[in-house]
Amino acid sequence: MDQCTAFVLLSPPRHLTALLADPEPAYVLCELGEGHAADHGTLLWDLDGESGGVWARWNERRTRLAPFAWCPEVDDEGDACELFAEHSSGHSWDVVDPTRAALWELARRGHPHLFPEGGAPGA
Template sequence: MLDDVDDGSGGAVWARWNETGVQTALLPWCPAGPPEDRACGLFMDHGSVHSWEVIDPTTEAIRRELAKRYPDHFPEYVDDDGD
């Protein structure tokens, strides 16, 4: 996603690559809602899982390191063997 379009159209500008190059396209947001009342952060008809199912490895590594220092703030990692 390059830019969220705040003009009431309900979409964003995305970069789309193919074998000849890149083009920008205004695409509507994915209408999926739950779990936990979070909206999907991808465009409609995306070809993979919803954004809440995507795990960013860098963010996950940072959370694991912070959990070692501040276990009370990250109870979901207390008994995690993900080192």
């Protein structure tokens, strides 16, 4: 499934601006699969690698920052889902960024020797 294309301008919360060097508002893109049922979401930072991360979650009315545990699911190759627990769309291995996919296809056409099995380099 393609990645959701929703984005939001995220301004650092006042209580974090004192901790950040030159905080600037920035756009963030939803990391969930298109057509998901709940709020949009993007990972802002990993808490410690195991317990979870801080995610920006937003909808038409509000944006919030909240910690979420990692999704416990693992694919057949042993790779963990990179989304938060109880996310409402496919797992991270099911979500394809259409822009990245288009760029990989252009690279594959222009440099087929880098894609011995037709996939992305290093895949």
